[in-house]
Amino acid sequence: MRSIRLILPALALVLLGSCTALQRIAGGGPPAWAGQYTIERDEWGVPYIHGESDAAVAFGLGYAQAEDDFQRLEEAVMYAIGRAANLYGEVALLNDLVVRAFEIPRLAREEYAREPRERQRVWDAFVAGINHYLATHPEERPRLIGRFEPWHLFALARVVPVGTVIDGVVLGRVGADAATLPGGAPAIASFDTALANAAQGGERASLAFALAPSRTAGGLPLLLHSLHQSYSAPVRPYEAHLQSDEGWQVSGYTMLGTPVIRAGHTRSHAWAHTGSGSDTHDAWLLRFDNPEDPLAWRWNGEWRRAELFTDTIPVNTTSGVEGRPYTFLRTEYGPVVARLDDGTAVAVQIARMQEGGSLQQWYAMNRATSLEEFRGALAHTALVALNTLYADTAGSIYYVHGNAVPRRANGIDPSRPLDGASAASAWDGYHRLEELPELLDPASGWIQSAGGTPFLATASGYNLSRDSYPPYMAPEGDTPRAQRARSILAGRDDWTLEDMEAVAFDVEVPTAQTAIRRLIDEYEQRGAVDPWGVLPLDDVIHRLREWDHHASVDSPEMTWFVTWQERLRSPTAGGNREWPLTDALVWALERIERQWETTDVPWGRINRLERPGARETGDSAGVALPGGPAWTGSLFGSAPETPGYGGRRTAAAGVAWSSVVDLGPQVRSRSVVVYGQSGRPASPHFFDQARLLAQGRMKLAVDSAGRAGR
Numbered sequence: 001m002r003s004i005r006l007i008l009p010a011l012a013l014v015l016l017g018s019c020t021a022l023q024r025i026a027g028g029g030p031p032a033w034a035g036q037y038t039i040e041r042d043e044w045g046v047p048y049i050h051g052e053s054d055a056a057v058a059f060g061l062g063y064a065q066a067e068d069d070f071q072r073l074e075e076a077v078m079y080a081i082g083r084a085a086n087l088y089g090e091v092a093l094l095n096d097l098v099v100r101a102f103e104i105p106r107l108a109r110e111e112y113a114r115e116p117r118e119r120q121r122v123w124d125a126f127v128a129g130i131n132h133y134l135a136t137h138p139e140e141r142p143r144l145i146g147r148f149e150p151w152h153l154f155a156l157a158r159v160v161p162v163g164t165v166i167d168g169v170v171l172g173r174v175g176a177d178a179a180t181l182p183g184g185a186p187a188i189a190s191f192d193t194a195l196a197n198a199a200q201g202g203e204r205a206s207l208a209f210a211l212a213p214s215r216t217a218g219g220l221p222l223l224l225h226s227l228h229q230s231y232s233a234p235v236r237p238y239e240a241h242l243q244s245d246e247g248w249q250v251s252g253y254t255m256l257g258t259p260v261i262r263a264g265h266t267r268s269h270a271w272a273h274t275g276s277g278s279d280t281h282d283a284w285l286l287r288f289d290n291p292e293d294p295l296a297w298r299w300n301g302e303w304r305r306a307e308l309f310t311d312t313i314p315v316n317t318t319s320g321v322e323g324r325p326y327t328f329l330r331t332e333y334g335p336v337v338a339r340l341d342d343g344t345a346v347a348v349q350i351a352r353m354q355e356g357g358s359l360q361q362w363y364a365m366n367r368a369t370s371l372e373e374f375r376g377a378l379a380h381t382a383l384v385a386l387n388t389l390y391a392d393t394a395g396s397i398y399y400v401h402g403n404a405v406p407r408r409a410n411g412i413d414p415s416r417p418l419d420g421a422s423a424a425s426a427w428d429g430y431h432r433l434e435e436l437p438e439l440l441d442p443a444s445g446w447i448q449s450a451g452g453t454p455f456l457a458t459a460s461g462y463n464l465s466r467d468s469y470p471p472y473m474a475p476e477g478d479t480p481r482a483q484r485a486r487s488i489l490a491g492r493d494d495w496t497l498e499d500m501e502a503v504a505f506d507v508e509v510p511t512a513q514t515a516i517r518r519l520i521d522e523y524e525q526r527g528a529v530d531p532w533g534v535l536p537l538d539d540v541i542h543r544l545r546e547w548d549h550h551a552s553v554d555s556p557e558m559t560w561f562v563t564w565q566e567r568l569r570s571p572t573a574g575g576n577r578e579w580p581l582t583d584a585l586v587w588a589l590e591r592i593e594r595q596w597e598t599t600d601v602p603w604g605r606i607n608r609l610e611r612p613g614a615r616e617t618g619d620s621a622g623v624a625l626p627g628g629p630a631w632t633g634s635l636f637g638s639a640p641e642t643p644g645y646g647g648r649r650t651a652a653a654g655v656a657w658s659s660v661v662d663l664g665p666q667v668r669s670r671s672v673v674v675y676g677q678s679g680r681p682a683s684p685h686f687f688d689q690a691r692l693l694a695q696g697r698m699k700l701a702v703d704s705a706g707r708a709g710r
Contacts, residue, residue, distance in 0.1 A: 033059045033125055044699055045677035045685030048241040055125035057244045058259050062129025065238060065256055066140075069679025070133070073256045074145050076235045080155040080257070081105055082313065087144045089316040094172040095162050097188045099155075100311045101328045101335040102353060108154035111356040119360065123150040126259035156257045157358045161234070166348045167283040167417050168195045169338060179339045182288045183295050183308045185329045189337035191346060204275030204451035205229075205630040205637050205653070207481060208389040209489060209500070210397040215445040217494040221391040221663040224500045225263055225272030227253070228630070228637045229656045231609070231674065237657035239673050239701075242366075250366045251669065251701060253657045260362040265669055268369050269392035270661040274449040276387045277476040278402030280351040282427070284333040284420035289343035297331070297345075300423040306331045333420055347420065350384065351404040351430070357382030371396050378403065379433040387449050393663045399447045401437040401454035401474050406430055414472050437464050437474055446489045451630060452482030459490055480511045480633030488635075500660040501670055503635060505696035507551040507626045510633035512561055516544050519564075522581045537585060540599070551634050553604025553624040553694075560599070562606075562628060562640075563588035569631075607640045609651045609690055611675050623694040625651050636696070655693065659701065670698035 036056035040048045047064040051057035065073055078084050082099030084092035099105070112123065127148040134140055134147075162172030171189045178187040205228035213219045227237060237253040242261065252264015263273050288306075290296035296303040307330050312323045329336040334349030352358070357380055364377035371392055378388060383403035390398040406427040408414055418425040437454040439447055444459035453476045455466045466474070487510075488503060523541050527534045534541075540560060547557040567573050567584040577583050589599050596605075604624025611622070627636035638654030659671040672692050678685040692699060 032121075033128065039064055042700075044689060045683065046239050046241065046701075047677075048243070050243045052245050054244045054246050054248045055121040057242050057248060058122045059125040059129040059132070061240060061242065061254075061259060062126040063133045064129075064240065066130045066133035067137075068238070068677060068683075068685075069236075069256055070140055070142075072235070072679050073130070074142055076156060076159075076255075076257050077148065077152050078144055079234060080159050081108075081152060083144060085316065086314040086321060087316060093313070093315060094174065094188065096313050097186065097326065098160055098162060098171050100313060100326065101188050101337060102158070102160060102350075103309075103328075103330070103335075104155050104158050104160075105151070107354060107356065108151045108158065111154045112151040115360075119363070120150070122363070123153055123259060123359075126150075127152065153257065153259060153359060154356055156235075156255075157356060158353060159234075160350065165192075165195055166281045166350070167415065168192050169283045169346055169348055169417075170195065171337065171348070181329055181336050181339055181345055182297075182306065183327060183329055185308065185327045185336065187338050189346070189348070191338050191340055204277065204476075205481070206274040207448070207450040207485065207635060207637075208272035208274050209449075209485065209503070210272075210389050210391040210399070210447045211489070211495050211500075212391075212397050212441065212445040213395045215489075215493050215495055217496050218662070218664065221393070221395055221397060222495055222497060222500050223265075223270040223272060223389070223391040223661045223663070224504055224659070225270075225389075225661075226504050226635070226637070226658040227263070227273075227656050228654055230653045231651065231656070233656075236675070236679075237673050239657070239671065239677060241701075248367055252659070253671075253673065258359070258362075260359060261366050262362055264659070265661045265663070265667055266366070266368075267393075267667060269371070269374060269390060270663060270667075270669075271365065271374070271388055271390045272449075272659075273383075273386045273388055275451065276385050276402045278385065278405045278474060279414045279472040280384050280402075280404060280406065281349060282333075282406070282414050282425075283346050283348045283417040284425060285340070285417050286331065286333070286336065286345050286347055286420040287343055288345055295329075298421040300421065304332070306336060331420075332426070346417065349427075351406055352382050352384055355382070358384070370394075371398060374398075375433065381405070381430050381433060387454070389447060389449050391661075391663055393665070393667075396441055397445075397447055398441070399439045399449060399454070399457055400433065401457075403433075403436070404430060405436060405473055408470070408472060410470075412472075415475065431473070437469055439464060444490075445493070448482065448485040448489055450479060450482040450485045450635075452476055452479040456482060456486070459486070479630070481630055481635060481637075484508065484510045484633045484635060497660055497662040497668060497670070501698050502696075504655075504658050504660065504698070505626070506635040507628070508634065509549045509551050509558070509561070509628055511631065512547070512549040515565065516547070516561070519581045519585065520545065522579060526579050526582055533579075534582060537582060537589075540585070540589065551603060551626050551628040551632065551636075553602060553607070553626050555603045556600050558603035558628065559592065559601045559606055560585070560588060562603075562632070563592055565631075567591075606649050607638055607651050609638070609654075609674070609694065611687055611690070622650065623690050625654065625694055626696070627654065629653075658698065660698065669701040671701040672698045 033056045037051035037060040049060035082096040085096045130148045164171045169189050173190045207226050209224040211222040235255045239253050241251040243249045250261045250266045252261040254262050286297040288297050295306045312325050314321050331347050333347040336345050336347045338346045361380040361382045368374040381404050387401050409424045442458045442462040444462045551558045564585045593599050607625050608622040609625050625638040627638040628634040629639035638651045640649040656674045662668040676685040676689045
């Protein structure tokens with residue numbers, strides 16, 4: 001067996017005093033990888049995995065993920081392959097129906113079978129690592145999946161969560177009176193006219209900045225990445241450092257069940273992903289009105305025929321598991337999922353659902369050693385709804401908006417359901433990388449991506465032109481968070497790694513200034529005609545005038561501001577009142593007082609990060625988080641979206657992983673992940689990084705060569 005090296009010299013004094021602080025896990029398993037890998041963990045439990053080959057490293061990564069969070073890993077696979085009802089019964093059946101309608105198990109198996117043997121070994125090794133963990137830990141009892149298979153990875157890469165909205169079609173939401181589809185297939189979605197008419201896209205909260213050497217104090221490129229997601233998401237970021245003797249050397253985050261790093265850094269470059277508004281899916285209205293053939297639908301002046309297929313879904317019931325056969329309907333436009341009326345049904349398709357390719361693309365991005373090779377990986381255009389921001393040790397910074405973007409005919413508006421009878425509505429392959437909005441080394445020296453348009457990604461005068469691209473490629477507008485990013489980045493040319501870390505935790509609320517000014521204007525106008533009516537607001541208005549517009553944990557003003565704005569943004573608020581702003585503030589204050597018996601409630605009492613199971617670690621009360629929702633413009637994102645116990649509200653979404661990278665001769669990086677590295681409540685790493693997040697700090701992250709940052 002290869003000997004295990006101490007990889008963290010800067011932490012040696014911390015670790016030498018405890019034989020358990022640095023865990024060493026011996027390599028083993030199938031003959032192909034026995035003795036070829038080692039796993040070492042730092043003081044935060046983050047694994048450093050070394051192997052003689054890429055396959056050996058993947059084996060170690062699969063083992064480490066299972067060791068840290070097997071239950072959630074198994075759960076993610078169950079849902080991805082359409083087996084959730086096998087365990088949870090009827091409550092999970094709609095998930096499995098959606099998975100089977102898209103034929104994800106078949107597509108995943110076929111994609112794995114198409115892989116060259118060299119890559120198959122990597123995928124095989126990853127799942128072998130998971131299975132080896134189970135074989136050597138008989139106390140770990142799988143609830144459903146006793147043996148993992150390589151095709152599961154490609155199913156996970158195609159996950160379509162229940163609740164996904166495609167041009168007004170809500171997958172997995174079916175009314176009790178939903179009509180069956182042509183051929184007797186069950187409906188697995190509903191059509192919501194309001195959602196179909198809503199603006200394209202939605203709130204995209206992740207952010208990333210890239211700085212060229214001309215903008216940094218040390219003359220070295222810097223990259224910041226802050227991944228935002230729901231804290232109840234079925235999979236969470238998983239941090240790892242990988243080093244293969246075959247050249248796969250990368251650090252960053254992935255997701256449970258993913259065998260490659262999704263974003264991070266190597267010795268030569270760093271990259272980040274943010275959510276893209278590029279239109280990557282469509283719905284088509286199909287007319288099934290042929291009196292002689294119920295499966296025929298109109299297309300381009302003729303008839304095409306949908307194809308019925310069946311699949312059996314195991315469902316857990318009170319009398320045991322029963323296999324239920326279901327009929328589904330496929331077309332060239334994807335599965336038929338809902339019926340609108342007697343003659344019209346809806347088919348939907350998602351970019352790269354058929355072809356796949358995301359794992360292969362990330363693997364190539366992991367192994368790239370230059371911008372040319374990195375763009376060569378991006379040219380696979382297999383990543384759905386993701387932008388990419390990049391910086392390298394050669395001094396280049398680069399941004400591309402979107403990746404897998406279906407090509408549509410001129411004049412087609414894919415933000416609405418399309419006419420399936422028109423041949424012009426069909427996709428014509430995918431746009432090539434060079435056809436997407438790309439920005440390379442702008443003279444401004446910086447690029448930001450914060451949920452907004454790519455046409456304001458850098459300083460004025462150096463941006464791309466919106467007129468050069470079809471509207472569906474980048475339909476986003478500007479956002480408060482992007483505006484805040486530009487104002488911060490434009491004013492300095494002496495940035496350091498420590499400055500970037502501080503910016504990741506910036507909690508200024510730029511939207512407050514204008515909103516509160518309008519509130520005060522209305523308050524004064526109302527006071528002139530109804531002084532008694534505004535008297536209860538006098539103290540609150542005074543304190544809002546004096547507020548520093550920071551989303552600090554000790555700020556009652558942030559509590560008032562968010563609750564007030566939520567009321568104004570609510571469709572039930574009513575828009576015909578004479579004094580809408582002050583009325584909404586009164587409503588917000590009354591709501592806060594009902595819940596807390598006072599209005600003087602600090603933001604940190606409402607916006608608390610909690611984790612199920614944390615009671616076993618002594619962290620049952622959670623930690624108070626600063627920051628705010630994306631619409632506030634706070635760069636450090638956290639949003640209390642769900643009610644908690646006793647009328648409290650807990651942080652439901654926000655920063656899930658954040659990293660800053662200094663791309664010098666020896667790459668330095670710092671990072672933090674929400675909660676902690678482990679998903680096991682008894683582990684010291686179950687909630688330890690939550691405290692870092694709350695304090696606005698990152699931990700030392702090991703670079704891709706296995707050295708600690710200086």
